[in-house]
Amino acid sequence: MSEDVASHYSSDSDLTGVIADSLRRAGKDMDRLTTADLATVDEFHIRGRKATLELAEFLQLGPTSRVLDIGSGLGGPARTLAESFGCHVTGIDITQAFCDAATALSGWVGLSDRVNFRQGDATRLPFGDAEFDAAMTIHVAMNIAAKDRMYAEAKRILKPGGRFVVYDVLQGEGGDVLYPVPWAREPSISHLATPDAVTALLSNAGFTILQVEDSTEEGQLWFEEVAKRMAIAAPAVTFQAFLGNDFPAMARNQVINLRERRIRTASYVCEA
Ligand SMILES: C[S@@+](CC[C@H](N)C(=O)[O-])C[C@H]1O[C@@H](n2cnc3c(N)ncnc32)[C@H](O)[C@@H]1O
Known part of the structure; x- marks a missing residue:
């Protein structure tokens, strides 16, 4: 199952090269890249960098x-935190190609000393108890059936009182998800939980939930803009670099999924 998830995200063996080529084609100077230049490809979630910065405010960094x-992808959220707060961020992700690209991209923007990435499974974290002050996971649990194990692991690696923010795509009340979507081309690797189920899972893992915020409406407007821009002219540097030619169809489906509340997005601020 984890191989199926990894192969969904990494069809190209040289993801780093593909991203470098698309940045050059967009006229970027590779010797003067900034994290903002990467934001259209490396913040791989609804509402992008803005959402990461909103969540970061709750982490007390x-x-x-x-x-x-947890589920660090191309490392955009990790670099955003490291750059904004000067903290050190470790990223873990099941997809090796994403970890390799995340490491390369961090070097391009001069953040290698504050972030590091390694391949691993969110349900079996390769870290000791209470190693981290804070943790986050953005748009990852929708690929994970064993969310109880995922959240129990997050609780285990956090120091008591440490903050954990979860920002995920959830099952809405509007019917079945239309595929393909960015996290799955068909249902076998999609495991959406309802908002109430996430609340129960986090509480059962031992977290105190401090705040829950539904961002579906804002997410819908954000995806409508993405789909509109792509219909006119796809930006040079986008998720298409790794999702391939399916991405326009995924974006169109996401607009419908959000508009019809087949999916919702929400964030949970928790304390260990
Ligand atoms: C939609 S991307 C989000 C990436 C990143 N959090 C971001 O917001 O830019 C989902 C990520 O979850 C990772 N993932 C899925 N299942 C995982 C698992 N069991 N353990 C670790 N990472 C996983 C995927 O490889 C992918 O990088």
Whole structure:
């Protein structure tokens, strides 16, 4: 199952090269890249960098904080935190090609000393108990059936009182999801939980839930803009670099999924 998830996300063996080529084609100077230049491809979730910065405010970060990003993808959220707060972020992701690209992209923007990435499974974290001050997971649990194990692992690696933010795509009340979507081309690797189920899972893992925020409406407007831009002219640097030619269909489906509330997005601020 985890191989199916990894192969969904990484059809190209040289993802780093593909991203570098698309940045050059977009006229970017590879010697003067900034994290903002990468944001259209490396913040791989609804509402992008803006959502990451909103979540980060709840993590109580400072320069000495050690943070774990569970399901770190291309490393955009980890770099955003490291750059904004000076903290150190470790990213873990099941997809090796994403970990390799995340490491390369961090070097391009001069953040290699504050972030690191390794391949691994969110349900079996390769870290000791209470190693991290804070943790986050953004748009990952929808690929994971064993969410009880995922959240129990997040609780285990956090220091008591450490903050954990979860921002995910959830099952809505409007009917079955239309595929393909960015996290799955068909239902076998899609495991959406309802908002109430996530609340129960986080509580059962031992977290105190401090705040829950539904962002479906805002997410819908964001995806409508993405789909509109792509219908006119696809930006040079996008998720298409790794999702391939399916991405326009995924974006169109996401607009319908959000509009008809087949899916919802919500964030949960928790304390270990
Ligand atoms: C939609 S992407 C989000 C990436 C990143 N969090 C972001 O917001 O930019 C989902 C990520 O979850 C990762 N993932 C899925 N299942 C996982 C698992 N069991 N353990 C670790 N990572 C997983 C995928 O490889 C992919 O990188």
